[in-house]
Amino acid sequence: MRPMGSTGFWCSFVAALCCLLGPALLPRAAAAQELALDRWPSERADDRAALQRGAKLFVNYCLNCHSANQMRWSRLRDIGIDEAQIKSQLIFGGQKVGDTMTITMSSRDAKNWFGKAPPDLSVIVRARNTAEHRGTDYLYTLLRSFYADRSTLTGWNNVVYPNIAMPNILWQRQGPREATLTRTEWEERASADGKTSPKARLVRVVSVFDTDGNVQVSRSEIENGSPGMEVTFAPRDPKSAAALDEDVADLVAYLNWMSEPTAAARYKIGVWVMGFLVVFLLVARWLNAVFWRDVR
């Protein structure tokens, strides 16, 4: 016999949940000021060619300032690069295939030069996962959001990570770009008598950074709109900029793989485990039915 109706419990449960959560979640839309991230083409996650290109880019461009202390060179065999290729094409220093991807720059020097030691990239994709976004999308957007800005130490700035210490390391591949940052925000207006009026106004600030990093700012009041940030890039050479998007997608694929090289095995074994468990469940169900037949 089924237990007597639990409808009452569920009704009050759902009603109370809605009453409490409704107001708690409402202000979310208003608070969404974060820049929307581009989606990393996730089909590259297990695309061997993309992973190999990404590994090459990683070794050439990242692995001078950033280390990957947990990543052994020999592990690259998992994505189809054989030992001879690793030795001849990827390892530039005197390292052995069994060594990990370390760098020679000391973190003390790095702090002096950049103000901050570049983080180890072994698990960087997982480290950048948050409740709001995936680490892969974040890095894919970050690495494509640099713009020239004379006001910073390196001459580069970033829309996703303002005042980032890292320069745009891939700029030669990307070619020069002009960036237009449009920020819409509420501004408190001070009225003539010095008191702040209760009514704030919407202001649109447009900053245009040319390819040399010089900026021209224009402000205007607008009637309606919502606060937020928009960015457009105008590349001088659209072809190389588009090629760079592909490069970064491959690079992020590699970083994603490197963050958990065992993931592929995990999925593969997982399918078998699930299959076994379904059989286990059926046997257990049958066993249960057989034993309970004599319970009256």
Add this chain to the structure above:
Amino acid sequence: MGLHKTPYRGLMGWFDSRMPSLMSAFRVHMSEYYAPKNFNFWYFFGSMALVVLVIQLLSGIFLAMHYKPDSNLAFWSVEFIMREVSGGWFIRYMHSTGASFFFIVVYLHMFRALLYGSYRTPREVVWLAGCAIFMALMAESFFGYLLPWGQMSYWGAQVIINLFDSIPFIGPDLSTWIRGDFVIGDATLNRFFALHAVVLPLVLLGLAVAHIFALHDVGSNNPDGVEIKERLGADGHPLDGIPFHPYYTVHDIYGLGFFFLAYFGIVFFAPELGGVFLEGNNFIPADPLQTPQHIAPLWYFTPYYSILRATTEGFLIWIAVCALGLGALMYLSLRDWRLRLGVAGGTALVLALLTIPKVQLDAKLWGVILSGASAMILFALPWLDRSPVKSMRYRPMWHRLVLGVFVAAFLVLGYLGILPPNPVRTVVSQVATAVYFGFFALMPWWSRLGEFKTVPERIRFAAH
């Protein structure tokens, strides 16, 4: 020859005549332990909790073989386990997923007790041991969460240990004593490892044994709340009982099938569960110089964390109003003048500590007191519930509504604890806090009200 008489033959007989207590324990707790035959879905979670405990102990042993409790090595030794130790990722994910599943299973197990009054006489000791297990489990997971030495590990522990600072007079010294240093450091990590890997597992095992012994002494409750021991058959066994083994062993194995599908589904396909089971921030090595923007404990602590955050300066006056109301209600319900005097004095003291300047405790300390109380109040449940029947099945319909609102408030507190606070969320968590405490504090009154149905003499059961 001094041998015990044994019913068994062969090797078993040889052994049993020399150590009869093993098979006698098997009979007492398994083959001759009579359990009500009308257990439903909610009765799977006790044995599941035991299975999760075993998973945690076994996976923990293998993790400890490779883990290094040293502030310079800890983070990377976990990553070493994930990459270089064969099957290491599997062991680690079993352990991290197991921690969350332990709480899921235990929360469902506790909900069952609320639903069917499993903490009522004669099962108070079972309940108290269970509450002690829950406390030990929270301590165990708190200590364990520091060990990966990521940003969240570090700053989560920082926030919790700093709470002790708010205790008057001894607070700062106490938190230094807990850390073993002025900041969380190597000393803290080492002692947390000792507590996590040795002390609390032993405590948990001991308490689990106490929980099961106490249960098997008084017998299991059931969805009807009928005491099956009051109706014995000619053989001296309960008429409505069946031997735990084999009937409930096969039954629980069947339930475990579903559990394993969910558990291994997460272990293999979503071990981070979108940052709920493994947070992104915890893949960054602990950095004492860089505070993360948003610090939240893991999901199973967030209801209590929400209560902590909900206790703001402005909320104290509302607590005072509630305390006054509760005091008045208790005063009017009691007859004995000595008890009345005690209630009046106690209420006056609480009000003074809440409102009078200079005597008043600060909001942070009240937050610590309330979030502590929100967990500790569970111990009092057997004495708060005054309903004439145990099971929700025979209690007034609106009692279910009360339970539903309570569970919703608990989940909302948990959910808001994950999110960063804002003014609206603070108010909502204050309302939910009031519901949470109101459920328990007013239980002596509301649980008696309404029309109760007649509890049948025998359990209701239809053969499968």
